Amino acid sequence: MNPLFTPAKDDPGPGRTAAAEGGTRPRVTTTTDGTTPLPVAGGRPGIRKSLPPGTFAVHGTNAETRWEALRGEDYLTPEHLFFVRNHTTTPLIDAATRRLTLWGTGLRAGPVAFTYRDLLEMPAETATAFIECAGNGRRFYGEQQNQKVSGTRWRLGAVGVACWRGVRLAALLERAGMTAAAVALMPRGLDAEYVEGGENLGRVRRPLPVAKALDDVLVAYEMNGRPLPPDHGHPARLVVPGWVGVASIKWLGDIEVSAEPLESPWSTRLYRMHGPGLPPGGGPPLTRIGVKSAFELTWPARLEAGREHLLHGRSWSGNGQVVRVDVSDDEGVSWRPARLHGERHPSGWVRWTFAWTPPSAGNHRLLARAADETGAVQPVRAAYNALGYGFDAVARHPVVVA
Incomplete structure (x- = not known):
């Protein structure tokens, strides 16, 4: 069994529903029909949940979690604190009438459709994993490296960890009759078609290699023990552990299973590195x-002089568990280890603390540098690319001590 997955504790087994066993499976809802976008509310286009300014920084149709809002929270990111990345707007999907359809040349027969109820009645598994936008940290290309990039100016708040529950994609592919000739999948969402620069790129979709699909990908219908909220993919979404967030398609509507390689604008134009040397x-x-890595501090942080402060933070990696975090208050000249604590999951993050007594009043910068189980360590500088993806360098967190 893949170590990422855990059989759901209340899974009643094939052909039996949790309701028959006294469980708490999600109910099929009939809120609105089809893919009706939510109305624009409070100047926040297309996002359903409340976005308090002390909790989120809003970037157009996207909402970034402020790291200080996670201070004192447990391991998992609550839904009301989880960032939102929308290409267009959050649709309201009628789970009772929608079908997840698998189709294409990589199947033995014609299209195979699964209802929401079908998903709930299949053996369930859970996976604790982070989802992160590929552009998380993008603004640091300019602020730290003096490099111009385009795209949403995320700081570090476009990431969250949840316990996802659903059906392994491999199980759906088996039931749909995937053949040995299949090489690629194309999951597609039910959100509105995306227009960029006057060109309609269609619904968000991105190729997924069969090898990854069969390894650890989940078709999730729950987030932290509750049905997926609209902003996070109701009624079902992909969770692709360790990979850039765009692979974890929300509002999953259909999956093409192909015996030939597949491409989309989200793999040919977007979500790849462009720039010098490429x-x-x-x-x-x-x-x-x-x-x-990130500190659970305001930006900039304001701390009292003359006493010790217990700083909190979190570190994560798509390659596996973080095994070490070091902190510096002298621009990386010297480093001291942080104390790792609490839960650890292969595709989650690790929480840590660091006791710091400011050496003086005034302006300081704190640096946190993590290493994962593969030996990968955060670099001093991130590899430049024009669209600002993949910023993984050590972020310099400003602190005002008075």
Whole structure:
């Protein structure tokens, strides 16, 4: 069994529902029909949940979690604190009438459709994993490296960890009759078609290699023990552990299973590195997330002089568990180890603390540098690319001590 997955404790087994066993499976809802976008509310286009300014920084149709809001929270990111990345708007999907359809030349027969109820009645598994936007940390290309990039100016708050429950994608592919000839999948969402620069790119979709699909990908219908909220993919979404967030398609509507390689604008134009030293069409499509760290502090932080402060933070990596975190208050000249504590999951993050007594009043910068189980360590500088993806360098967190 893949160590990422855990059989759901209340899974009643094939052909039996949790309701028959006294469980708490999600109910099929009939809120609105089809893919009706939510109305724009409070000047926040297309996001359903409340976005208090002390909790989120809003970037157009996206909402970034402020790290200080996670201070005191447990391991998992609550839904009300989880960042939102929308290409267009959050749709309201009628789970009772929608079908997840698998189709294509990589199947033995014609299209196979699964209802929401079908998913709930299949053996369930859970996976604790982070989801992170590929552009998380993008603004640091300019602020730390003096490099111009385009795209949403995330700081470090476009990441969250949840316990996802659902059906392994491998199980759906088996039931749909995937053949040995299949090489690629194309999951596609039910959100509105995306228009960029006047060109309609269609619904968000991105190729997924069969090898990854069969390894550790989940078709999730729950987040932290509750049905997926609309902003996070209700009624079902992909969770692709360790990979850039765009691979974890929300509002999953259909999956093409192909005996030929597949491409979309989200793999040929977007979500790949473009810039100096790269081929004219860009580097390969982005997959794994690098090693990253963040302090649970305001930006800038304001701390009292003359006493010790217990700082909190979190570190994560798409390559596996973080095994060490060091902190510096002298621009990386010297480093001291942070104390790792609490839960650890292969595709989650690790929480840590660091006792710091400011050496003086005034302006300081704190640096946190993590290393994962593969030996990968956060670099001093991130590899430049014009779209600002994959910032994994040590972030310099400003602190005002008075």
